[in-house]
Amino acid sequence: MSETLNQTRIAFEPECITVPITSLLPVRPPRASVKASHKYQQIRTSVVEIGLVEPPVIARIDGNPESFLLLDGHVRIEILKDLGKTEIECLVSTDDESFTFNKRISRLSAVQEHAMILKAIARGVSKEKIASALGMHVNSVKRKATLLDGVCHEVVSMLKDTMCPMAVFEILKRMKPLRQIEATELMIAANNYTAVYATALLAGTPTNELAGERKSKKVRGVTPEAMIKMEKELTRLQESMSEIQETYGKEHLQLTVVKGYLGKLLGNPRIVRYLLQNRPEYLEHFQAIADANSFSDQAA
The missing domain is CATH 3.90.1530.10 (Conserved hypothetical protein from pyrococcus furiosus pfu- 392566-001, ParB domain)
Known part of the structure; x- marks a missing residue:
C-alpha cells in the first residue's frame, strides 16, 4: 500500500x-x-x-x-x-x-442543455438570471426548459448526445411515440438532424400517426399526389437504410480509428510544438479532423 x-x-x-x-x-x-x-x-x-x-x-x-x-x-x-x-x-x-x-469534451447537446437548465431552476435560479448568464433571451430559456415535453423517453435517450436544433424536438412532438422513434431512427441512419429533414419526415407521416392533428397535412408547394409519393419514398428509404448500415458501419469504424489516432497525437504538446514549427499546414488539417463532430461535416 x-x-x-x-x-x-x-x-x-x-x-x-x-x-x-x-x-x-x-x-x-x-x-x-x-x-x-x-x-x-x-x-x-x-x-x-x-x-x-x-x-x-x-x-x-x-x-x-x-x-x-x-x-x-x-x-x-x-x-x-x-x-x-x-x-x-x-x-x-x-x-x-x-x-x-x-x-x-463536446458542446452541450440540446438534451444536456435542457437538463442543465432544469437543474438550475430546481436550485432556485431564476430564468432571467440563467438567460443573462447564457447570453440569451428569457423566452429561449423557457423554450429550452420545456423542450422535451411530449417527446418519448426512447427518443430522448437516442438523441441525448446528438447536436441537433431545438426545432427538431418540436417537430417530433407532433408525432405519436412510435412514429417519433421511426423518424429518429431515420435521422440517425441518414446522419441528418436538420429541421428541414425533420419537417420532411413530418410531411411523410400518415395522419393517423400524428399527435392531435386530424386534418390533412398541407405543405406549401406540395400537392396531395406528391405527398402520397413522399410517404411511399420515405417508407422505402426506411427499409433500405438497414441494408446500408453494415457497409457504413465498417467504413465509419475505420474513420473513427483515424480520428482517435489524430486526437492522441494532438494531445501530446511536443508533437503539437513540432507541427507548429515545421508543418503548420498539417496541424490545421489534423485539428479539423480530430475536432469534427461528424464525418459528414468534414466531407462538407
Missing part, C-alpha cells in the same frame, strides 16, 4: 499562480471564426456576469521560467484579452503529455 502511495504523482501544483497573459503559449490556438460564434458570446457573457468559474490550466516549460504552455482555457483567455485583462490566475499541471483536459 505504501509503495502505491509513493508511486502516485500529484497532477497539479497545490496552489494556483497568477501569470501575465502574454506569457501563455497556446497548445491549440483558437480559429479566427471562433469569436463570431454564438457559443463564444455565451461564454463571454458568463465571464462578465459571474466571473471566471474554472481557471485555465498551464504547464511549466523546462529552461524557460518566463513562459507557460496553455493546455486548457484558450477561449477564456481570448475573452479576458478582449476585456482588457493582463493577468490571470491559473492551475499548474505537473504533466503536459498525457492529460488532455477539456479538449475532448
Whole structure:
C-alpha cells in the first residue's frame, strides 16, 4: 500500500499562480471564426456576469521560467484579452503529455442543455438570471426548459448526445411515440438532424400517426399526389437504410480509428510544438479532423 502511495504523482501544483497573459503559449490556438460564434458570446457573457468559474490550466516549460504552455482555457483567455485583462490566475499541471483536459469534451447537446437548465431552476435560479448568464433571451430559456415535453423517453435517450436544433424536438412532438422513434431512427441512419429533414419526415407521416392533428397535412408547394409519393419514398428509404448500415458501419469504424489516432497525437504538446514549427499546414488539417463532430461535416 505504501509503495502505491509513493508511486502516485500529484497532477497539479497545490496552489494556483497568477501569470501575465502574454506569457501563455497556446497548445491549440483558437480559429479566427471562433469569436463570431454564438457559443463564444455565451461564454463571454458568463465571464462578465459571474466571473471566471474554472481557471485555465498551464504547464511549466523546462529552461524557460518566463513562459507557460496553455493546455486548457484558450477561449477564456481570448475573452479576458478582449476585456482588457493582463493577468490571470491559473492551475499548474505537473504533466503536459498525457492529460488532455477539456479538449475532448463536446458542446452541450440540446438534451444536456435542457437538463442543465432544469437543474438550475430546481436550485432556485431564476430564468432571467440563467438567460443573462447564457447570453440569451428569457423566452429561449423557457423554450429550452420545456423542450422535451411530449417527446418519448426512447427518443430522448437516442438523441441525448446528438447536436441537433431545438426545432427538431418540436417537430417530433407532433408525432405519436412510435412514429417519433421511426423518424429518429431515420435521422440517425441518414446522419441528418436538420429541421428541414425533420419537417420532411413530418410531411411523410400518415395522419393517423400524428399527435392531435386530424386534418390533412398541407405543405406549401406540395400537392396531395406528391405527398402520397413522399410517404411511399420515405417508407422505402426506411427499409433500405438497414441494408446500408453494415457497409457504413465498417467504413465509419475505420474513420473513427483515424480520428482517435489524430486526437492522441494532438494531445501530446511536443508533437503539437513540432507541427507548429515545421508543418503548420498539417496541424490545421489534423485539428479539423480530430475536432469534427461528424464525418459528414468534414466531407462538407
